[in-house]
Amino acid sequence: MNGRTEDMYRAATHYYVQGEKMESIARDMGVSRSTVSRLLSEAREQGVVRITIADDLGSRSPLVDGLARAFGVRVHLVPGRATAPLATRMDQVAQRAASLLAEIVADHQIIGVAWGVTIANLSRHLPRRPLVDSVVVQMNGGANPRSSGVPYIGEILQSIGDAFDSEVILFPVPAFFDFVETKRAMWRERSVQYVLALQQWLDVAVFGVGSLSGSIPSHVYAAGYLDDAERERLLADRVVGDICTVLLREDGTYADIAANQRATGLTPAELARVPRRICVASDPLRARAILGALRAGVATDLVIDEQTARTVVNHL
Template sequence: MTDSGFTSEKERDALRAAHLYYMQDLTMEAIASELHTSRSSVSRLLGFARETGLVEIQVKNPVDRISSVQDRIRDRHGVTAHVVPVPDSTAEVDRLERVAMSTARILGPFFDSNMTMGIAWGSTISAVSRHLQEKVTHNSQIVQLNGAANTRTTGIGYASEIMSRFGTAYGAYVQQFPVPAFFDDPRTKEVLWRERSIRRVLEIQKHMDIALFGLGSAYADVPSHVYVGGYLDDADFEQLTHSAVVGDVATVFYRADGSSEDIPMNARSSGPSLALLKKVSRRVCVVSGRSKLPALHGALAAGVMTDLIIDEATAHSLLEG
C-alpha cells in the first residue's frame, strides 16, 4: 500500500469519482470532464467503488422511520399520528400545502354517508379545502363550528368558501353559522344562543361524528387567520397575554396546560367549548411548522384531538420537547 493509503491509482480515481458523484451531486458528464476521461470510465469507477467497499449504499424506508415517530407520539400523547414527510428545507407556505394535500387524502376514508363533520375555518383548513378529492356520500352534512364575522367584514365569503368546498367534494349539505367570531358582550351571545335558528346549528354541532380543525397561534410563521384578519384588537391581545394563552381551536383559547376556564375571551367566542369538542368521537387536528409547537403542546394537554396530521420535522420536534 502506498503512503496515501491506496493500493492503486484506480482506487484514488474511484474514490474521487464517488465523492464528486455522491457528495457533490455532479453528473457523470461533469465528473468525466474533471477527471479527463469518458462517461463510461466514470461509470466503471463508481461500480468499482461500490464493489470494493469504498462506497456503501443504504436504502432507508421512510415509511419505517415515520412509523416509528407515529408510534412514539401515540405512546406519549395517546393520539393517532399521521406524519407527512416534508424536507426540512421546504418553505413554511409550501410545507403547509404538502400537509394540507395529505390531510385531504387522509380525511376521505374518515367521512361517509349519514355523517356530520364540523369544520373550524382558518388558514390551515382553507388549504385543506383546496385539495379535497371528490367522494359521493348521502345524507351527510358539513357544519361550521364558529362564526366568522368581525367589525370589518361579515366573514361570510371567507368561511362559506371553505364550507362549500367540503360540501361540494362530499356531496354534503352545508350548515353555515352566520354569527360573529367574537361578541362584544357575552350577554349578547347568551341571548342569541336562545334563538331557535341558532339553537338548531348548535344542536347539529352536538351530534358531530368528526371535527376538523387547525390550531390558531399568534406566533405562527404562516399567520393564523383569527390573529391577522381583524378579529382581535390591542385590548384583546393584551387580555390573551394576561391569560397566558398559547393557542386556540375554533376561536376558543387555551393555556399551555390545556386549561381554558376563566379566559375572558372564551365567554365572547362563538366556537364550541373544548369540553363539547372532546365529546366528538373523531377529532382531527392539522398542524404544520415548528412555530405551532406551543399551541400543539397545549392542545395535546387539553385532550382535544384523537388524530394528529403533522409534518415530519414538527413531529420530531414534538418528541424532543
C-alpha cells in the first residue's frame, strides 16, 4: 500500500467509521481540510470506500411485494417523481444497478455482461473496485450485416473490466447468424468454445431488457440487427423483446421462436444456472418485455424504477 493509499484509508476510517469531522482529521494528519476532502473523494473513486443505500424502504413497497411474490426475485426499487424525464429515471436506475453490481462481485469470479443501451449506461456509473483474478465475459454476439459491433460493445465491456481490474473476453460472433448451420459450425471452433465454456461458469450476470417498443429504442432493434421483414415476423409470432438477444413472448416462452435457433446469447434456461443475475429495467413502454423476462425466470435481482414497476404489476 503506497503513501497516498494509506492516507486515503486513514482519512476514510476516521471520517466514516469513527465519525470524526474533517477539521479534526486534518489536525490529526497535519494537513489542510481541503486535503482531507480530496482524500475522501479519491477513496470513493478508487473503491477504498463504497457507499450503499439500503433497500429497506423499497422492501415495504406494495410494488416490491407484488413483484417479489410473483417471480421470486429481489427487487431493488428506485423511487422517483413520475414527472421526471425518462432519461433521468433511466440514469438513476443505471446508477443503482452499478452500485449493486459492485457490491455483489468478488475476487476470482467470472462476470457475464450482455451489451445494450441499459448496460452502456450502467458502465458509466461503476465505481472502481479492483478484484483479483476476475474475468468479464460477453454473453451474446454483437456483429450484424453492417458492423462488427466491436467498438460499441468493446467500450462497454472494457469500462466494466477497468472498474474491476478484470480480464475482458469478447465473443466474436454475430448477434444472429443468417443460417442455423453456420452457427452449428462456428460452435465447433475452439476460439468460440473457449468463450462458451466461460459462459457456463458465470458467477454473476448483468443485462438489460430489449423491447420491440420503447421510448428509447433497444440497440438490437435500432442498429441493423434485424431487417423490416424479420421484425414483422417477430410481431406475428407475438415477440415483445429479448434478453441477451434471445427473443421472448410476454408469457415468457422462447424455445419455439424460429429466430432463436440463430441467436447467440444465453437462453433463459442457461442463465438460470448463474447464481446472481441482475436484470436492469426502466421505461414503462418495455413493461411487456420485462414481464416476459421475469416469467422466463432470468433474474435473481431486478433493478427497476417505480413508474416502470407499477406498469409491470398492472400487466399481471
